[in-house]
Amino acid sequence: MKEKDKNPKTNKPLSNPNTQQLFKGLLVGVAGLVAVLMILLAAVMFFAFYDGSVEPGTAVASDSSIESKLNNEPFNGEVVDGKDVATGLVVGDGFELVRTTCTGCHSSAIILQNRFTREGWKAKIVWMQETQGLWDLGENEPAILDYLATHYSPEPPKGRRVPLRDIQWYELKN
Amino acid sequence: MAKPGKHQLTKREQSPKNRRDFLRKSILTTISAVLGADIVHAATMPDGYVPVVLSQEPDAMKGKNPEMIIRSDRPWNVEARPHQLDDAVTPFEHIFIRNNGLIPEDIDASNWTLTISGESVQQEKTYRLSDLKNNFKPYTYRLVLECGGNGRAGFYPPTAGNQWEEGAVFCSEWTGVRLKDLLQDVGIKPDAEYIGYYGVDRHLNGDASKPVISRGVPISKAMQDETLLAWSLNGQDIPLAHGFPLRMVCGGWPASTSGKWINKLVVRNKEHDGEKMTGDSYRMPKYPVAPGDMVPDEDMAIIESMPVKSLITFPKSGAMFDRSKKLAIRGHAWAGEFEVAQVQVSVDFGASWKTCALKKPANRLAWQQWSTDLMFSQPGYYEIWAKATDSQGISQPMVIPGWNPKGYLNNACHRIAVKVR
Incomplete structure (x- = not known):
């Protein structure tokens, strides 16, 4: 028997041309199945990562270099005490815009720990544009500033030393 | 403050998982397994961070005490609570982290080189890390590194940046070559004025061509015995978050002058003009200004020596004890x-002061240990305030010092609360 009449995997002789035909058919079938599985996996990945919840007007620009700097992860809608659990940002007008625009490059904690007036936040945007590669925010800028000034504006003056607060009392042992 | 502030970033609590979360995590696990990538905080990862996680930086909290306060996680900015700084030599787990960019990955220490160039060197020269270790005499010093913005949270109106309270400071033991020995080996011109550093940290916005931070010090500071190019912290390799494998260390000056992940130094014939050297970065007004004033850049001067300061590290604020103690x-x-x-x-808000026992520093630019015993005759609520005075006769203010646009150099007295029964 010639080499080509053997099954390449098992090295057993192939009985007749009909069996060979069947083997070829099986191969094609398996390849097809693999392809279908790949498509299914891609679909599962798509549904796992994409919630389909991008609001109209959220995209800042079509420029791909900007696109790559955005936080493109869809908002998962998990909100506790009015705040997005993933970022800690207050969910309100402009939230989605701020989340998408700002947290692609830096942590939302940078926003959360600071307090500025609208002018102060504007100055931070200008600084990021001048030194950190932030793009022109266009018509989104007023909405972003409104959001920041509404939720993250300075609190009343602290005086030169406020009373100590949040003291966790404990028994001193030694 | 003893308790996490209300704007503090705390570890996210595990939220109830729905099917999608589960699916997403399973897929991530698979991706992680396939790529062999280390996914940061995989267990508690905020969903919003999923797409960038594969390019995320190393986990800066690995090996850190969980009581440390995370001010930001991109970039990593983490501070200690005062009682965590009780040791004379601060251990790794309690050292604050101040990063401007992302921690570099895949550092190959065995092939690490340091290039010294700039207009004021006789000729550019490149050293391997092993050259530094083998061809120069190593020195070890305990050096205080404090963020220029430590205490920023105390200023009003609020100023931009990490809202540090007391803990962006530490004093650990650094080992390395003296920068002056290295500069002598390279040969510098008489017009040399300033040293600038460059490291390999990555910019937040992913632009690889953009230096994250490139600061430095005048030649006079560079030539001090204690100014090191260090490869060791507390007798070990420098931890990655603190500058592995090579860090420039300038004790007593804003910690931003102590550049991390250093692969290049420049000797300049003028004040170094690298990233965060100019404008209002690490600068104070040349004259006192009113809170909230705008100050033109040309009226801002680079911060050099940090001001006198102290911490109460024992007891932790909130101690309750009997009057007999x-x-x-x-x-x-x-x-x-x-x-x-x-x-x-x-213990009476500055009406009267008690002088404490004070040790000499282990070496110049190391912090000094102070201690005293206190008796309380009457039960009640007390605040213990500590005030240090330097060799120039300058003391810490009890109130927050003069406001400045970037919120630097708040060296107001530290205080703790105690309750006597």
Whole structure:
């Protein structure tokens, strides 16, 4: 028997041309199945990562270099005490815009720990544009500033030393 | 403050998982397994961070004490609570982290080189890390590194940046080659004025061509015995988050002058003009300004020596004890380029002061240990305030010092609360 009449995997002789035909058919079938599985996996990945919840007007620009700097992860809608659990940002007008625009490059904690007036936040945007590669925010800028000034504006003056607060009392042992 | 502030970033609590979360995590696990990538905080990862996680930086909290306060996680900015700084030599787990960019990955220490160039070198020269270790005499010093913005949270109106309270400071033991020995080996021109550093940290916005931070010091500071190019912290390789494998260390000056992940130094014939050297970065107004004033850049001067300051590291704020107890309190004091001459404590808001025992520094630019015993005759609520005075006769203010646009150099007295029964 010639080499080509053997099954390449098992090295057993192939009985007749009909069996060979069947083997070829099986191969094609398996390849097809693999392809279908790949498509299914891609679909599962798509549904796992994409919630389909991008609001109209959220995209800042079509420029791909900007696109790559955005936080493109869809908002998962998990909100506790009015705040997005993933970022800690207050969910309100402009939230989605701020989340998408700002947290692609830096942590939302940078926003959360600071307090500025609208002018102060504007100055931070200008600084990021001048030194950190932030793009022109266009018509989104007023909405972003409104959001920041509404939720993250300075609190009343602290005086030169406020009373100590949040003291966790404990028994001193030694 | 003893408790996490309300704007503090705390570890996210595990939220109830729905099917999608589960699916997403399973897929991530698979991706992680396939790529062999280390996914940061995989267990508690905020969903919003999923797409960038594969390019995320190393986990800066690995090996850190969980009580440390995370001010930001991109970039990593983490500070200690005062009682965590009780040791004379701060251990790794309690050292604050201040990063401007992302921690570099895949550092190959065995092939690490340092290039010294700039207009004021005789000729450019490149050293391997092993050259530095083998061809120069190593020195070890305890050096105070404090963020220029430590205490920023105390300023009003609020100023931009990490809202540090007390803990962006530490004093650990650094080992390395003296920068002056290295500069002598390279040969510098008489017009040399300033040293600038460059490291390999990555910019937040992913632009690889953009230096994250490139600061430096005048030649006079570079030539001090204690100014090192260090490869060791507390006898070990420098931890990655603190500059592995090579860090420039300038004790007593804003910690931003101590560049991390250093692969290049430049010797300049003028003030270095790298990233965060110019504008209002790490600068104070040349004259006192009113809170909230705008100050033009040309009226801002680079911060050099840090001001006199102290911490109460024992007991932790909030201690309750009986009137019969003699309370032994202690802490550290430091004064930038200078030595601390005196530390006093007050339990009556500064009406009277008690002078404490004070140790000499282990070496110049190390912090000094102070201690004293206190008795309380009457039960009640007390605040213990500590005040240090440097060798120039300058003391810490009890109130927040002069406001400045970037919120630097708040060296107001530290205080803790105690309750006597």
